[in-house]
Amino acid sequence: MSSLIIVSGVLVSVLIASLLNLLSPAKLFMIGAATLMLSGVLSTQQALGGFANAGIFTIAALYVVVAGLRESGATLLIRRYLVGQPSSPGQLVNRILPVTSMLSAVVNNTPVVAMFTSLTQSMSKRFNIQLSHVLLPISYASILGGLCTLIGTSTNLVVDDLMRDALGHGFSLFELSWVGVPLTILGLVYLKYATPLLMPQRHGTREQFEETREYLVEMQVAGNSELVGKDLKSAGLRNLPGLFLVEIIRNEHPITAIDTNTMIEAHDLLVFAGNPDSVFELQNIHGLSLSNQQRFKLNAHHTERRLFEVVLSQSNPMVGSTLKKSRFRHQYNAVVLSISRQGQRLSGKPGELELQAGDTLLIEAQKGFLFRYRYSRDFLLVSKLNNGLQVDSSKAGVTLGIFVTMIVASGSGVLPIFHSALLAAAAMLVCRCISFEDAGKSIDYQVLIVIACAFALGQGVQVSGLAETLSGGLLQYATTPLLALVAIYFSTQLLTEMITNNAAAIIMFPVALSTASSLDTNVAPFAVAVMVAASASFITPTGYQTNLMVMGPGGYKYLDYVKLGLPLSTLVAIVSLTLIPMVWGF
Structure with a gap:
C-alpha cells in the first residue's frame, strides 16, 4: 500500500x-x-x-x-x-x-x-x-x-x-x-x-517584424559630444525609457557584444530600438544627432550580421526570465530586436519582457548563428529572414539510398x-x-x-x-x-x-x-x-x-x-x- x-x-x-x-x-x-x-x-x-x-x-x-x-x-x-x-x-x-x-x-x-x-x-x-x-x-x-x-x-x-x-x-x-x-x-x-x-x-511574426524597422534609429556621436570617453552606464544610455541600445557601429564594423562598461568613441554610430517618440530625448544630448544615412534596416545586407527568427522551446532556460536577467546577449552573442507572442508583437523594451515558451524573437546575430544553434534544444525553430540556407546536395542520392534500404529492410522483416x-x-x-x-x-x-x-x-x-x-x-x-x-x-x-x-x-x-x-x-x-x-x-x-x-x-x-x-x-x-x-x- x-x-x-x-x-x-x-x-x-x-x-x-x-x-x-x-x-x-x-x-x-x-x-x-x-x-x-x-x-x-x-x-x-x-x-x-x-x-x-x-x-x-x-x-x-x-x-x-x-x-x-x-x-x-x-x-x-x-x-x-x-x-x-x-x-x-x-x-x-x-x-x-x-x-x-x-x-x-x-x-x-x-x-x-x-x-x-x-x-x-x-x-x-x-x-x-x-x-x-x-x-x-x-x-x-x-x-x-x-x-x-x-x-x-x-x-x-x-x-x-x-x-x-x-x-x-x-x-x-x-x-x-x-x-x-x-x-x-x-x-x-x-x-x-x-x-x-x-x-x-x-x-x-514576419509581418509584425517588418514594422520593426520603424523602431530602429541610428544616432551619430560628434567629436565634441559629452558622451565621448564615457561608458554606457555613466553616459545614461542603458536605461532609457522606451529605447534599447542594439549595437555600436565603429569604423564600419558592428559591435554587438556591448555591456555597461563599453566606452563610447567619437564618430560612433549608436543603433537604438524602441519607440520613435523617444528619439527626441536622444537629440537633447549634446553632440548626439540623428544620422543622415539611416543604413540600419531590416532588409539591409551586411557582411557580418544576419537577421534570424527563433521560437523559444519549453526547455529554454530563459523561459520565465527576462532577456536582461538571463543575459541573452552574452549567452547567444545576439541582440533581440522584437518579441512576438500569440499573434501580437509585444510593446516595450525587449530586455525587460518576461519570456514564455513559444515566443518568437527577431534577433540580429553573426552569420554563423544558424549553424551553431540549428540543433539547439533552446529553440524550436531557427530561420534566417533573408536568404535560405544553401545546402550541398552532392550526397543526397547516397543518403536517399541508405534511407530507402532501411525502410525496405525493416518493412520486409x-x-x-x-x-x-x-x-x-x-x-x-x-x-x-x-x-x-x-x-x-x-x-x-x-x-x-x-x-x-x-x-x-x-x-x-x-x-x-x-x-x-x-x-x-x-x-x-x-x-x-x-x-x-x-x-x-x-x-x-x-x-x-x-x-x-x-x-x-x-x-x-x-x-x-x-x-x-x-x-x-x-x-x-x-x-x-x-x-x-x-x-x-x-x-x-x-x-x-x-x-x-x-x-x-x-x-x-x-x-x-x-x-x-x-x-x-x-x-x-x-x-x-x-x-x-x-x-x-x-
Missing part, C-alpha cells in the same frame, strides 16, 4: 509541476524516477532500465538518419520534386499538406514542419497566402502522418517496445497504416475545407527496426552524409531522458499495483472491451495534454495491459489506442512540439487551437475507435 501511495504522489506531483511549468520535463521525470528508486519502490536496475532500452537507441539512431537526410539536401530534393512549382495558393496547400504527412510517416516531424514553415513563409507574398490558414494545418498534417508507421513518432516505437517486453511480439513497420492512412486522408480533407472557415486571418536504424545511422556517418559533430547535435537528448525516466514511472505504476487499481476502477464503468478501449483512449489523450506524449503513453500502457488482462482480451487494440491518443494532440499549442513551433510564425492564439483542433480531435477519436477493433479485434 505504501508503494502505491508513493507512486500516486509522484505522478500527481509530476502532473501538477508540468501544468505549472515549474521545471523542464527532463528534470521533472528525473526527479520522479530518483524518488521511486530512493524510496525503495523500484530497484536501481528497474529505475535505470529505461536507459538501456532498445527503443531509446532506435530513436537516437533515427535522429541521426533524419539529420543526414536534412544535411545532405535529400529532404529539399524530395520537397522540390513532390511540391514542385505551384501556380496558385490552393495548389500550394493541396501539395504541401499531403507531402508533409508522407514525409512525417517516415521521418521525425519536427524538421519536416520547420522546412515547410520556412517554405510557406518565403512563398506567402508571392501567392498572397494567409500563413494562419496554412501553418497550423501543416503541424496537424505532420501529426497525422506520424500515425501511419511504426517509425512515424517516437511514441509508436516506445509502445511497440513495451509490447515486445510484455508479450514477446510487437507491430510491423506498416501495420499501423490500417488506422493511420484513413485518419490522415480524412484529416487532410477536414483541414482543407475547415481551416478557411474556422481560422481568422492573423498577422504572423529482414531486419528489426532497431538493427536497420543503427546500420542506417552508421552508414550515414561512414559515407560522410553527416559529420560526427552534427550527428551528435541532432540527437534530442532531452526527449531521450524523458522517455528513459518515464519508463521508471511506468514500472512504478506496474509494480506498485496502481495499474490494477486504475484498471479495476475503470472496469466498474467500462464493462465491455469497447467501452474499456474508449476509456483508455480518452484517459491517454487527457494525460498527453498535460505532460509529454511519450510519458503519457508509457504511464498508460501498464493500465491498458492490466485492463486487457482483466477482460481476457487482445492487448493489441489497447496498445494502438494508446499510440494514437498519445500523439493526436491538436487542442493546445503545448501538447505537441510542432504546434508550439508554428504559433509565432502563424500569429496564432490559444483559442485558434481549440477552434480548429477540437473538431479534428473528435474526428480522429471516432474514426480510431471504430477502426481499431475492426483491424485487430478483441
Whole structure:
C-alpha cells in the first residue's frame, strides 16, 4: 500500500509541476524516477532500465538518419520534386499538406514542419497566402502522418517496445497504416475545407517584424559630444525609457557584444530600438544627432550580421526570465530586436519582457548563428529572414539510398527496426552524409531522458499495483472491451495534454495491459489506442512540439487551437475507435 501511495504522489506531483511549468520535463521525470528508486519502490536496475532500452537507441539512431537526410539536401530534393512549382495558393496547400504527412510517416516531424514553415513563409507574398490558414494545418498534417508507421513518432516505437517486453511480439513497420492512412486522408480533407472557415486571418511574426524597422534609429556621436570617453552606464544610455541600445557601429564594423562598461568613441554610430517618440530625448544630448544615412534596416545586407527568427522551446532556460536577467546577449552573442507572442508583437523594451515558451524573437546575430544553434534544444525553430540556407546536395542520392534500404529492410522483416536504424545511422556517418559533430547535435537528448525516466514511472505504476487499481476502477464503468478501449483512449489523450506524449503513453500502457488482462482480451487494440491518443494532440499549442513551433510564425492564439483542433480531435477519436477493433479485434 505504501508503494502505491508513493507512486500516486509522484505522478500527481509530476502532473501538477508540468501544468505549472515549474521545471523542464527532463528534470521533472528525473526527479520522479530518483524518488521511486530512493524510496525503495523500484530497484536501481528497474529505475535505470529505461536507459538501456532498445527503443531509446532506435530513436537516437533515427535522429541521426533524419539529420543526414536534412544535411545532405535529400529532404529539399524530395520537397522540390513532390511540391514542385505551384501556380496558385490552393495548389500550394493541396501539395504541401499531403507531402508533409508522407514525409512525417517516415521521418521525425519536427524538421519536416520547420522546412515547410520556412517554405510557406518565403512563398506567402508571392501567392498572397494567409500563413494562419496554412501553418497550423501543416503541424496537424505532420501529426497525422506520424500515425501511419511504426517509425512515424517516437511514441509508436516506445509502445511497440513495451509490447515486445510484455508479450514477446510487437507491430510491423506498416501495420499501423490500417488506422493511420484513413485518419490522415480524412484529416487532410477536414483541414482543407475547415481551416478557411474556422481560422481568422492573423498577422504572423514576419509581418509584425517588418514594422520593426520603424523602431530602429541610428544616432551619430560628434567629436565634441559629452558622451565621448564615457561608458554606457555613466553616459545614461542603458536605461532609457522606451529605447534599447542594439549595437555600436565603429569604423564600419558592428559591435554587438556591448555591456555597461563599453566606452563610447567619437564618430560612433549608436543603433537604438524602441519607440520613435523617444528619439527626441536622444537629440537633447549634446553632440548626439540623428544620422543622415539611416543604413540600419531590416532588409539591409551586411557582411557580418544576419537577421534570424527563433521560437523559444519549453526547455529554454530563459523561459520565465527576462532577456536582461538571463543575459541573452552574452549567452547567444545576439541582440533581440522584437518579441512576438500569440499573434501580437509585444510593446516595450525587449530586455525587460518576461519570456514564455513559444515566443518568437527577431534577433540580429553573426552569420554563423544558424549553424551553431540549428540543433539547439533552446529553440524550436531557427530561420534566417533573408536568404535560405544553401545546402550541398552532392550526397543526397547516397543518403536517399541508405534511407530507402532501411525502410525496405525493416518493412520486409529482414531486419528489426532497431538493427536497420543503427546500420542506417552508421552508414550515414561512414559515407560522410553527416559529420560526427552534427550527428551528435541532432540527437534530442532531452526527449531521450524523458522517455528513459518515464519508463521508471511506468514500472512504478506496474509494480506498485496502481495499474490494477486504475484498471479495476475503470472496469466498474467500462464493462465491455469497447467501452474499456474508449476509456483508455480518452484517459491517454487527457494525460498527453498535460505532460509529454511519450510519458503519457508509457504511464498508460501498464493500465491498458492490466485492463486487457482483466477482460481476457487482445492487448493489441489497447496498445494502438494508446499510440494514437498519445500523439493526436491538436487542442493546445503545448501538447505537441510542432504546434508550439508554428504559433509565432502563424500569429496564432490559444483559442485558434481549440477552434480548429477540437473538431479534428473528435474526428480522429471516432474514426480510431471504430477502426481499431475492426483491424485487430478483441
